[in-house]
Amino acid sequence: MTTLPSTPPPVLRVENLEMRYGSTLIQKDLNFEISKGDIFIIMGGSGCGKSTLLKHLIGLVEPAAGHVFYGETDFWAAEGSERDTLMQNIGILYQQGALWSSLTLAENVAVPLKEYTHLNAKDIRDLCAFKLQLVGLAGFDDYYPSEISGGMRKRAALARAIALDPAFLFFDEPSAGLDPVSAKLLDDLILELRDTLGATIAVVTHELASIYAIGSNSVFLDPVSKTMIAQGNPTQMREESTDPRVIEFLTRGNTHTEG
Amino acid sequence: MSAVTLLQPSPDQVHLVFQGDFLMDEERPTVEALTAQFSSAMKGLHCAGETLGDWDSTLLTFLMGMQDWCSAHDISFDPSGMPEGVQRLLSLAHAIPERPGTRREHKKLHFLERTGLATENILTESVSMLAFVGETSRSFGRFLRGKARFRKADLWTHMEDCGPGSLGIITVISLLVGAILAFVGAVQLTMFGAEVFVANLVGLGMVMEMGALMTGIILAGRTGAAFAAQLGSMQVNEEIDALTTMGIPPVDNLVLPRMLALVLLSPLLIIYANTLGMIGGALVGVLYLDIPFPVFFTRTFEYVSPWLMAQGLIKGSTFGLLVAFSGCLRGMQCGRSASEVGNAATRAVVTSLLLIVIADAIWTFIFIFMG
Numbered sequence: 001m002t003t004l005p006s007t008p009p010p011v012l013r014v015e016n017l018e019m020r021y022g023s024t025l026i027q028k029d030l031n032f033e034i035s036k037g038d039i040f041i042i043m044g045g046s047g048c049g050k051s052t053l054l055k056h057l058i059g060l061v062e063p064a065a066g067h068v069f070y071g072e073t074d075f076w077a078a079e080g081s082e083r084d085t086l087m088q089n090i091g092i093l094y095q096q097g098a099l100w101s102s103l104t105l106a107e108n109v110a111v112p113l114k115e116y117t118h119l120n121a122k123d124i125r126d127l128c129a130f131k132l133q134l135v136g137l138a139g140f141d142d143y144y145p146s147e148i149s150g151g152m153r154k155r156a157a158l159a160r161a162i163a164l165d166p167a168f169l170f171f172d173e174p175s176a177g178l179d180p181v182s183a184k185l186l187d188d189l190i191l192e193l194r195d196t197l198g199a200t201i202a203v204v205t206h207e208l209a210s211i212y213a214i215g216s217n218s219v220f221l222d223p224v225s226k227t228m229i230a231q232g233n234p235t236q237m238r239e240e241s242t243d244p245r246v247i248e249f250l251t252r253g254n255t256h257t258e259g
Numbered sequence: 260m261s262a263v264t265l266l267q268p269s270p271d272q273v274h275l276v277f278q279g280d281f282l283m284d285e286e287r288p289t290v291e292a293l294t295a296q297f298s299s300a301m302k303g304l305h306c307a308g309e310t311l312g313d314w315d316s317t318l319l320t321f322l323m324g325m326q327d328w329c330s331a332h333d334i335s336f337d338p339s340g341m342p343e344g345v346q347r348l349l350s351l352a353h354a355i356p357e358r359p360g361t362r363r364e365h366k367k368l369h370f371l372e373r374t375g376l377a378t379e380n381i382l383t384e385s386v387s388m389l390a391f392v393g394e395t396s397r398s399f400g401r402f403l404r405g406k407a408r409f410r411k412a413d414l415w416t417h418m419e420d421c422g423p424g425s426l427g428i429i430t431v432i433s434l435l436v437g438a439i440l441a442f443v444g445a446v447q448l449t450m451f452g453a454e455v456f457v458a459n460l461v462g463l464g465m466v467m468e469m470g471a472l473m474t475g476i477i478l479a480g481r482t483g484a485a486f487a488a489q490l491g492s493m494q495v496n497e498e499i500d501a502l503t504t505m506g507i508p509p510v511d512n513l514v515l516p517r518m519l520a521l522v523l524l525s526p527l528l529i530i531y532a533n534t535l536g537m538i539g540g541a542l543v544g545v546l547y548l549d550i551p552f553p554v555f556f557t558r559t560f561e562y563v564s565p566w567l568m569a570q571g572l573i574k575g576s577t578f579g580l581l582v583a584f585s586g587c588l589r590g591m592q593c594g595r596s597a598s599e600v601g602n603a604a605t606r607a608v609v610t611s612l613l614l615i616v617i618a619d620a621i622w623t624f625i626f627i628f629m630g
Contacts, residue, residue, distance in 0.1 A: 058504050087506035098497035112505050115408065160501075224358075 011036045011200050012057070012168065017066035019052050026052050029227045030066070032219045039194055039214045040202045041234060044221035045249065050204045051095070053221065054172055057202065058092055059083075070168070088116050091161035091199075095172040097153040099145040105132060105156045106141035112163045131159040135189065151182040155189075162193060169193065171203040175210055187213050208252060220246055263288045271302035275325070277341075280312040287317060290324035304329055308341040319348050391588050395518065398510040402519075407511045417520035421482040422528065428481065432473055433465075433532040437539025440464045445548055454548045458558035461540030466563050470533040471571045472619060474525060475578030479611035483586035486517050487607035490590025491600035499591070509591070518583040525579030526572045533571065574622045578615050585610035 010033035017030040026049040034040045042050045055061040057068055059075065068075040070086055078086055099108050109128040113119060119127070129141055135155040137148075145153055154174065161169060171190065175183035187210050194201055205211060211218070211234045218237065220230040222245060230237055230246045238250040266274040281287060297304075306322065322338060322345070329336040338346055368376070401407040444460040490513060493499050502509045537559055544550040550558075589607040593599050 055500075060500055060503060084506050087504065090504065092501070092504050094497040094501060096497055098501040100498050100501070101493075101496065111507070115505065115507060 009036075010034060011071060012202075013067075013069040014057075015067045015069065017053075017056060017068065018064045019049060019056055019061070020064040021052075025226055027221055027226055027228070028065075030219070030221075032228070032231055034200060034202060034217065036200050037194060037198065038200055038217045039190065040200075041211050041215035041218035042202060042204045042221070043206055043211060043218055043234075043249070045206070045223055048221040048223035050206075050221060051172055054170055054202070054204050058090055058170055059087065088112075088164055089167045090170065091164070091166035091168065092170045093154065093158050093161045093172065093174060095176055097145070097150075097157035099153060099157050099160065101145050104142050104144055105137065105148075105159070108145070108156065109160045109163050112160065116164060127163070128159075131163055132156065134162070135159045136185075151178050151186075154178065154186065158186075158189065162197065162199075165197055167199060169197075169199045169201045171201065171205070173204055173206075175205065175207045180209075183207065183210065184213075190214055208250070211250075220249070263293060265293070265296055266307075267298070270298070270300055272305065273297060273301050273303070274305045274307050276307045277311040279310075281314040281318040281321070283315055283317045287321065290321060290328060294325075294328050301334060303335040303337060305337045306340050308345065311342065314342070314345065318345060319352070322349060323352065387592065388588065391584075391591070394510045395514055395584065395587075398508065398515050399518075401511060402515055407515055408507060409512045409516045413512075414516040414520055417517050418524055420485075421478060421520055422524045425477060425481050425528065426531065428477055429474060429528060429532050430535055432477060433470065433535035434539035434542075436469050436473055437461055437465060437536030437541075438543045440469065440536070441540040441543035442547075445543070449548075454544075455550055455554065455558060457544055457548060458540065458550065458555045459561055461537055461544075462559035462561070462563045463567070465533045465536035465540070466567050466571045468571075468619075470529050470536055471575035471578060472615070474528050474532050474575055475582060475615045476612065478521065478525065478528075478579060478582045479585075479608050479615065482521065483582040483607045483611045484604040486583065486586030487590040487593070487603040488600055490514075490587060491593030491603040494591065494593040495595050495597070495600060514583075514587040514591070517587055518580060521579040521583040522576055525575045529572055529575035533568075570622070570626050574619060577618050577622065581614040581618055582611045585614060 012034040014030050014032050018028040019026040019030075030053070042053055044050055052061065056063050057075075062076060067077075070089075073082065073086060075083075075086060099105070100111070103111070106125065106128040109131050110124050113124050113127060117124075129138075132138060132140060135158050137152060137156055137159065140148065140152070140156070145156065148156070169190075174186050174190070178186065190201060190203070191214055193199055203210070203214070215234040218231060218234045219228050220237070221227075222229045229243055230241055234250065237246060241247055241250070262278045264276045264278065266276055268274060275293070304325065306325075311318075322341070326336045326338075326349070328334075338349055341349075398407055440461050441457050444457045445454055448454050448456050448460075490499070493513070499509045499513070502512055541552065541555050541559070544555045545552050586607045589603040589610060593603040
């Protein structure tokens with residue numbers, strides 16, 4: 001856990017974050033920084049609070065203690081237009097996609113555009129079609145979410161997440177429920193978006209293949225000690241970590257026999 | 260048929276010899292029956308499975324029972340004589356030990372404890388209800404200032420669904436309620452030869468009370484439950500989270516159009532219900548009590564003043580508001596599973612009916628005091 005002054009300044013900083021559901025402690029003492037252009041992996045075994053951490057970062061659950069800073073802005077202290085501006089800069093891909101089921105794919109992508117821009121109907125239509133093309137769904141503009149497959153739904157949700165060209169993209173278990181090929185395609189798409197949009201990306205996942213393929217920085221949450229026990233580049237972490245819990249996770253417990 | 264025999268090669272060693280099949284649909288020896296035969300001097304238990312036939316998971320639960328008993332009595336347990344698959348399953352079952360504190364305790368709560376918990380529930384429930392009242396009021400404030408953001412198309416869809424969509428059931432129920440009022444009145448009034456007052460009864464009954472109440476109940480069952488189910492499944496599907504993180508207040512976007520739809524449409528539905536109720540009453544009056552229609556007609560409206568009609572409409576709009584409120588409240592409170600959506604719909608109807616009756620009582624008192 002070296003804390004060298006990294007060249008790009010952190011764009012997202014978490015300070016002494018503590019998460020609770022009622023009186024149940026989920027995680028405490030979380031401290032990490034995400035730099036611009038990072039693909040930051042939030043990992044850990046099932047039930048350690050990965051998705052909960054994500055919800056704290058995107059404003060769905062308020063921290064029991066601690067702060068989340070976007071740049072210099074304290075996210076949970078921001079109000080009104082300051083918060084609106086922050087939210088516009090955040091795109092989220094939910095675990096189930098969470099497309100609005102009463103709207104077509106194009107209408108789904110159009111919601112943030114109508115909400116935050118003054119574009120006319122034609123521009124919005126063109127932008128929606130373009131975003132759907134980017135994620136490989138050209139021509140599916142007028143389909144309803146229930147009419148397409150799970151993998152397509154996820155990509156459509158991604159199109160909605162990048163509708164406003166956000167500076168931050170959050171992914172909640174992007175490869176959950178996808179076959180290996182679709183999962184790989186989604187990983188490639190994530191890398192592509194980082195490079196083209198210049199977005200900073202945070203991904204909740206426990207898929208080792210994805211973690212090594214895309215992760216440039218990470219934090220490892222442990223459900224027993226209820227705090228983070230490692231952070232850094234996942235590949236480096238695998239080589240250099242001395243913590244048996246981290247090594248076991250990152251090597252799929254290959255010290256044991258595994259089918 | 261399976262048999263387990265005990266062998267005792269030395270005073271402190273016991274061998275369990277398995278013979279035949281050990282399967283769930285066959286008769287099997289129990290751990291208790293066997294351990295009862297063990298001598299107190301024994302130090303080790305060896306399981307011999309050389310003559311064991313087919314086996315399934317019941318063999319494993321049996322062996323694990325034996326193992327637990329052995330460790331409780333400080334006796335060494337040796338399954339090495341069992342088939343390899345059995346040994347591997349045994350070690351697999353013990354590979355990840357139970358995390359302390361994982362198991363849920365099913366302890367029975369004391370009456371006082373349950374009362375306390377229930378009271379606490381009522382308190383938190385009231386707080387969340389009040390919070391929702393606050394949120395919707397703020398949202399309504401934004402709407403009045405023209406700042407609330409929802410799709411006009413949504414408002415139309417909801418209006419269409421709770422308006423024209425519920426006309427059929429309102430027709431049937433109002434006609435019958437009017438007819439019932441007339442019959443019930445007729446039974447008493449004919450004794451005094453005053454059947455003609457049946458018309459007054461139907462008119463007043465529908466306009467002051469029944470039209471609004473029945474419409475409220477129909478809306479609760481039809482529309483309130485639907486609202487709760489719609490919002491509940493959106494909650495399950497993270498669609499409401501997606502709205503929140505996009506900076507669109509879900510209350511503006513989802514609750515407001517539903518509430519507006521019901522508040523705007525319920526007065527119209529009540530006027531319709533009142534009319535149909537009077538027609539139902541007139542059918543009974545004309546066909547059964549032989550009151551000429553013109554007489555029945557004038558009598559019906561004899562005491563129905565515009566103020567009385569307004570009372571019915573005020574009540575009815577309140578009911579519409581309460582139905583939308585309960586439906587949306589329960590939908591937004593919905594948890595994240597399929598059964599929670601069902602619960603939300605049920606609770607929406609129960610809450611609506613309760614609130615409707617309470618509001619009805621309050622309005623009735625107010626109107627009486629106002630004269």
